[in-house]
Amino acid sequence: MFNHPLQIDRRYTFTNFIEGESNKRAKRAAMQIASQSANFNLLYIWSSSGLGKTHLLHAIGNYVIDNRITSRVIYVPASEFMREFMMASKDNLLFEFRRKYREMCDVLLLDDLNLLEVPGRAATREELFETINYLLITKKIIVITADKPPVELKNFEQKLVTRLQWGPSVQILPPNFETRVAILKAKAAEREYLVPNEVIVYIAERITGNVRWLEGALETVIMYAEIEDKKPDIELAERALSQLSLPIKNISADKIIEQTAKFFNISPQDIKSPRRKKNISIARQIAMYLCREMLNLSTTQIGAIFGNRDHSTVIYAIEKVKSDKERDFSIQTTINTIREMIMGEREREYQSHSQQI
Numbered sequence: 001m002f003n004h005p006l007q008i009d010r011r012y013t014f015t016n017f018i019e020g021e022s023n024k025r026a027k028r029a030a031m032q033i034a035s036q037s038a039n040f041n042l043l044y045i046w047s048s049s050g051l052g053k054t055h056l057l058h059a060i061g062n063y064v065i066d067n068r069i070t071s072r073v074i075y076v077p078a079s080e081f082m083r084e085f086m087m088a089s090k091d092n093l094l095f096e097f098r099r100k101y102r103e104m105c106d107v108l109l110l111d112d113l114n115l116l117e118v119p120g121r122a123a124t125r126e127e128l129f130e131t132i133n134y135l136l137i138t139k140k141i142i143v144i145t146a147d148k149p150p151v152e153l154k155n156f157e158q159k160l161v162t163r164l165q166w167g168p169s170v171q172i173l174p175p176n177f178e179t180r181v182a183i184l185k186a187k188a189a190e191r192e193y194l195v196p197n198e199v200i201v202y203i204a205e206r207i208t209g210n211v212r213w214l215e216g217a218l219e220t221v222i223m224y225a226e227i228e229d230k231k232p233d234i235e236l237a238e239r240a241l242s243q244l245s246l247p248i249k250n251i252s253a254d255k256i257i258e259q260t261a262k263f264f265n266i267s268p269q270d271i272k273s274p275r276r277k278k279n280i281s282i283a284r285q286i287a288m289y290l291c292r293e294m295l296n297l298s299t300t301q302i303g304a305i306f307g308n309r310d311h312s313t314v315i316y317a318i319e320k321v322k323s324d325k326e327r328d329f330s331i332q333t334t335i336n337t338i339r340e341m342i343m344g345e346r347e348r349e350y351q352s353h354s355q356q357i
């Protein structure tokens, strides 16, 4: 019962963990602790689901094994730790249980700690407290994940919470648009599948908040393309995504116009008006560009929305934004910012609990 083979999943490494603003501190802390260059030997990572916690735990495991730091690595979901502990208690095998998790373990990777929040699990939490103490005293490595910071864990005894704060607690947030694009590109490349950039952008604009859903959406698009034996395009992606019961962001032309106006500090009416003042023209062109990119509207439809303009005017505006953003990095940044405002992703606070890294 205690002779599990290594349960490290070889697919998850630091190399294929795409770094972005939302996860870079967690990745850096994980790499530091894995390479023994950290000044802490307990790390706590928390986030909502699908943001890479389990991936990072396995990446740490793979790193220490591949670099021959140690092979005594245990990856265990908290639910499994609890199950083993209860069986061991019942069968009088606590001695073996403790041998496994204390003497025979150099790196303990404990996933989904919040599963121990149930009130009746005090004995398991006490055992975990003792295990952590033992490993800390013997200078071993412990990495723990959960869906909330230590202080918010329900029913956790104060001394255990304090132990969990022995090292840094790092939060992973949902990836921003650029990171989502990078993740989708990496996953497509990993699958050796050619997905056009506009399709990647289309998915990244609609699926936010969870990398697992992002992967699922890409898989579905690829599956559709394979069934229909054609290269994925926007039309196919639209159909594929509509089949998924995922929370897909609702974006409308009104929202695009509203947020673009807000960015330029003008009114939405200005954008639809015939006014030719420089900043109004630029705002209008960018809003038209985003309507094309985010909503895939036809140039005729866009013309109608923007004060009944001719579709050739719309084509000109979109082409101009495309070439301007290639030339001028600040335009690229402006567009990214507005896109995130449209998707309601700008107000997030990056937080960290206990010590900063």
Ligand code: ADP
Residues within 6 Å of the ligand: 012, 016, 017, 018, 019, 023, 047, 048, 049, 050, 051, 052, 053, 054, 055, 056, 183, 211, 212, 215
């Ligand atoms: P969690 O444990 O936080 O629920 P997972 O680690 O299971 O999330 O991640 C869900 C999926 O998303 C996995 O397939 C994982 O490889 C992938 N993933 C998450 N974050 C990233 C990232 N930054 N780069 C590449 N893949 C990621």
Ligand code: MG
Residues within 6 Å of the ligand: 053, 054, 055, 111
């Ligand atoms: Mg997980």
